[in-house]
Amino acid sequence: MQKLSGRCLCEGIAYEISGELGPIFNCHCSKCRRWHGAAFRTRATINAQQFRWTRGEELLSRYHSSEFVVKHFCSVCGSNLISTYDNDPEKIGVPLGGLDQAPHNAPEGHIYVGSKSPWFTITDDLPQHDTWPGSHAKVRETR
Ligand SMILES: [Zn+2]
Ligand SMILES: [Zn+2]
Numbered sequence: 001m002q003k004l005s006g007r008c009l010c011e012g013i014a015y016e017i018s019g020e021l022g023p024i025f026n027c028h029c030s031k032c033r034r035w036h037g038a039a040f041r042t043r044a045t046i047n048a049q050q051f052r053w054t055r056g057e058e059l060l061s062r063y064h065s066s067e068f069v070v071k072h073f074c075s076v077c078g079s080n081l082i083s084t085y086d087n088d089p090e091k092i093g094v095p096l097g098g099l100d101q102a103p104h105n106a107p108e109g110h111i112y113v114g115s116k117s118p119w120f121t122i123t124d125d126l127p128q129h130d131t132w133p134g135s136h137a138k139v140r141e142t143r
Contacts, residue, residue, distance in 0.1 A: 005054070006098035008079035013056035015081070017094065021046055021103050024096065025133075028120075029112035031065055035080055039120040042096045042107055043083075051082070051092050109133065 004021075007014040021044035032041035053060075061075040068087040073080050083093035096103070110122055114130040122128065 002104055004103060005100045006094075007100070008056075008074040008077055008081060008098065010074060010077035010079070012059045012076050013074050013079075013081065014054045016052050016054050017046060017050050019046075019050045021094070021105055023109075024103070024105055024107045025109050025111045026107055026126075027111050028116040030115045032112075033115075033117055035065070035071060036095070036097075039117055040110070041080075043093050044096065044103070044105075046092050046094055048084075048090050048092050051094070 001019055002017075002021075004017040005014065006017070024042065024044045026040040026042050028040045032043075033039065035041065056074075059075050060072050060081070063071045063073070065071050065083075068085055070084045070086065071080065072082045072084065079098065080095060081098065082095075085091055085093075107126060109127040109129060110116075111129045111132055113122070113128040116122070127133070
């Protein structure tokens with residue numbers, strides 16, 4: 001089974017993910033852009049049981065970015081870690097930037113391209129979606 005690990009910039013917080021990641025998307029929504037200070041957030045959805053903190057959970061800070069979405073980040077170095085969903089506690093959103101290894105799957109599309117940064121041009125051929133692709137939509141998103 002795939003085992004992945006990740007950590008924050010100061011390395012005070014570390015985590016482990018077991019098993020395959022869900023679909024990986026580059027999210028261009030304005031909240032992800034602002035949270036990461038970047039053109040987009042590359043993220044996957046996993047099941048909560050696949051994830052565990054292995055170090056430094058007491059260093060976490062949390063921020064409700066919308067009614068149901070909680071952003072977890074390192075209170076020491078500010079690294080953006082996971083998103084959890086009050087209305088869907090079985091799911092976690094993880095950014096790939098903190099991983100120590102390459103997962104088996106790769107980004108398969110761009111989402112929330114409707115709010116993409118005007119200064120960033122998508123130059124690959126991956127599918128582009130204005131919001132969340134498919135039906136089981138919005139709750140998964142980090143808005
Ligand atoms: Zn840190
Ligand atoms: Zn987003």
